Every structure is written in structure tokens, then in C-alpha cells.
Amino acid sequence: MSSDDELAERLRDGDETALRTAYDRHGSAVLYLAQRLLGNRADAEDVTQLTFVAAWTGRDSFDPQRGSLLGWLLGIARRKAVDRLRWAAREQRTAQVVQAQQPPPPDPEQTPERTVDRLVVADELSRLPAEQRRTLELAFFDDLTHPQIAAVTGLPLGTVKSHIRRGMANLRRRWEVDGATFGSRSAGPTRAL
Amino acid sequence: MQHLDPDRLVLLALSEELEELNEADHLTQCDVCRHEMQALRHVAELGSAGQELRDLPPPPEHVWQAIEAGIARSAEPALPAAAPVVDLEAARARSRRSRPRWLTPVLAAAAAAVLAVAGVIAVDRLTGRAPAEQVTARATLEPLKTVPPNAGGDVQVLSDGQLRIDVRNLPLTTGFHEVWLLDPDNPGKMVAIGNLSDKTEALLPVPPGTDLNRFRLVDVSDEPHDGDATHSGLSLLRGTLTS
Numbered sequence: 001m002s003s004d005d006e007l008a009e010r011l012r013d014g015d016e017t018a019l020r021t022a023y024d025r026h027g028s029a030v031l032y033l034a035q036r037l038l039g040n041r042a043d044a045e046d047v048t049q050l051t052f053v054a055a056w057t058g059r060d061s062f063d064p065q066r067g068s069l070l071g072w073l074l075g076i077a078r079r080k081a082v083d084r085l086r087w088a089a090r091e092q093r094t095a096q097v098v099q100a101q102q103p104p105p106p107d108p109e110q111t112p113e114r115t116v117d118r119l120v121v122a123d124e125l126s127r128l129p130a131e132q133r134r135t136l137e138l139a140f141f142d143d144l145t146h147p148q149i150a151a152v153t154g155l156p157l158g159t160v161k162s163h164i165r166r167g168m169a170n171l172r173r174r175w176e177v178d179g180a181t182f183g184s185r186s187a188g189p190t191r192a193l
Numbered sequence: 194m195q196h197l198d199p200d201r202l203v204l205l206a207l208s209e210e211l212e213e214l215n216e217a218d219h220l221t222q223c224d225v226c227r228h229e230m231q232a233l234r235h236v237a238e239l240g241s242a243g244q245e246l247r248d249l250p251p252p253p254e255h256v257w258q259a260i261e262a263g264i265a266r267s268a269e270p271a272l273p274a275a276a277p278v279v280d281l282e283a284a285r286a287r288s289r290r291s292r293p294r295w296l297t298p299v300l301a302a303a304a305a306a307v308l309a310v311a312g313v314i315a316v317d318r319l320t321g322r323a324p325a326e327q328v329t330a331r332a333t334l335e336p337l338k339t340v341p342p343n344a345g346g347d348v349q350v351l352s353d354g355q356l357r358i359d360v361r362n363l364p365l366t367t368g369f370h371e372v373w374l375l376d377p378d379n380p381g382k383m384v385a386i387g388n389l390s391d392k393t394e395a396l397l398p399v400p401p402g403t404d405l406n407r408f409r410l411v412d413v414s415d416e417p418h419d420g421d422a423t424h425s426g427l428s429l430l431r432g433t434l435t436s
Contacts, residue, residue: 028249045256053263122243140241165203172236
């Protein structure tokens, strides 16, 4: 699997297949975020399209040193979705029609920031070395304790602990770099497209 | 101060074990460890909430097609470069072949005469005396990159101010096809001429006073039923009017 650095280079060189690779890898996450933000499938598909077209036209601004490709794409998608919501709100006011347009869910569990964070953490989890990933998945999704994970996987308890600790450190680092809620990240201007 | 062991912090963050009394004390006093544990706890919680994200379905293929179309448009910042250049010689050769030989000089004369008045179609209209079916300008419409290559069309501007358009093999649309006259020197400046019904041929009125020397680029676009009267940006065919 080519790295973000390699993709960034190919994108800068104007290689359209690199965009397709990025889309194959992250299109579903972008669509998921858009759908969460907009609550509407057709708009979410539009925003997904706008996001990748903007990623293409703004490809020179992607810097793998400052964050991952996914984080960058999700940042663009959020801005496009917000534009869409504002536009819809303006249209609504202009038309003076009360429509059953779903407002973004007020549930704090569903804020855009949290959705972005979940997506980047899930992406990092999927990139961990296989054993690290497996132990963390058993802890997260199956709620197993470390001894139970050791029993299930046949790994020594000490190995399980070190996988979990390293895996957690990786997830955390990624969240700090790419997450939307983590301090410096949401400051925005430096990452603005 | 002795900080908590990193392995131990992970265990506590995953709520696998409860804090001992001395650990709880330390966490209330030590910003570093507390911050560390909060971060780990938050990440663990985000990770646990990510189960449904593991196998997200890919977007449908038409999204990628729309991306490709968008990129093709973005690669064409200026309209003149954007429009597939109509090969004048070829277009003329084609139209010559398609017409009886004797008609060519007549049309050439008519076209020459009309070129001068292309900008003042309204005059012809007001007098109402212009012979019908006199073609003042024509264009061959070529498909844009994202459109099947067998799509195309022909346009004739008649001396009575009507535009006759004939299209073939346009991609299906859930919206409608709109005909525009664009100013290739001023991207964004355009005149909406009308829409094509399901028929492949239509006769549309050009607004009186339209300067066809300026708005000389004929464009057929795919418009969604979104109530937005502006160009969707999704052009299908283009061709430049020549006399």
C-alpha cells in the first residue's frame, strides 16, 4: 500500500490515478462524514464529489508532514458540508418555506468533530500491525480483558499488554495529529484549503 | 513525584482495573498523569465507537464519475481553451457535402450578408421580412471529455432570430438539457436560450439584441431540477458559431 507521502507526490505531479487511490481508500469515510453532517444521502454524495474535486485542484496544499491524507480530506469535506448547510439555510429563508430539512443532530455524540475523530482513529486502527490491531479490537469491540485476550489469541500476557500499549500510543498520536477536537488541530487557518 | 506506570495507565484508561487509592490520589494531584489518562481514555472510547466504521460501503460509482467530470472542468479554466475547438475546415467540408452544390454560393452570400448583422438580429425580427430558413450562423457541437464520443449536435441560427438545434446521443439525465450561448472571452457570462425537450431537435428563440459575435459559444448542459437558474457547470456539448 503506497504511503501518504508517495500519494502526495503523485498528486502534486498531476497523476489522476493517485486521486483514485485516495478515493478508493477514503471515499467511504468522506461519504460517511458528509452523511452524518447533512443527514441526506444525495447531498452527502454531492459533498463527496466536491471534496475530491477540491482535493484535486488544491492538491499542492496537502502536506503529509502536517497530517494524514484522510485528515486533510475530512477537513475539506467538513468545510464543504458546512457550506452546503449554510446555503440550504439561506435558501430556506429566501423561500420562506418551512421544510422538514433535518438540522444537524444535537446529540453531542454526533458532533462533526467527534465523527472526524472516530474516522481517523478507526483508520489508524486498520493500519496497525496485525497483532496490535487484533488485540485492540478484542479490547474495544469484544470488551475482553487482557488475560482473556491472551487466552483467545494464544499470545503471552506480556505481549498482549505491549501490543495494547503500543497500539494505544499509535491511535493517540494519530488522534492528536488528525483529530478535530484536539487543541491545535481545530485552529484551522494553517490547514485551510 | 513518581508518575504512574504507562502500562498501568492504559489498563486504567480501558477501565480494565480500578484505581488503587494511592493512584487516585496521584491522579488528582498530577496534571501530567491525569492528562495522559484522559487522552488515553478518550482514544479508547473513540476506538470502541468505531466498530461500524470498519467496513464502510464505498460510494456508488456515479460519485466517481462526477468527480472525474469535475476535474475535467477544473482543468479547463478558460472557456476558449475549454471548448473543444471546432475544426472549421472540417465543419465546412461537412456542411458543403450535405447541401446541394447550387445552394452553397447562395448560403455563402447569405452568411456573408448576415455576419454583419449577427449582432442585430432584433432588426430582422422587427421587420419580420427576413426570408425564413436563412441561416446566419452555424456550429457543430462536439462532446466534452466526459461525454460519450458519439454524442454531438448541430446548431443553426436563422435570420428570424431563432436557433435550431439538433442533438444526438446525449447522456440520459434526471433533470433536463439546457442550451446556452457563452461568451468565451468572459467565463461566467452567458445567455440561457431554452431547454431541449425529449425531441432531438428544437427551435429556440434567441433573445432579441443578443450579440452573437460575443456570445458565440453554444453550450448544452445537464441541469438538475434544483430550481437554480444558473448553469450547473455540467456541460455536455459545445461548439463555436461561425457564419
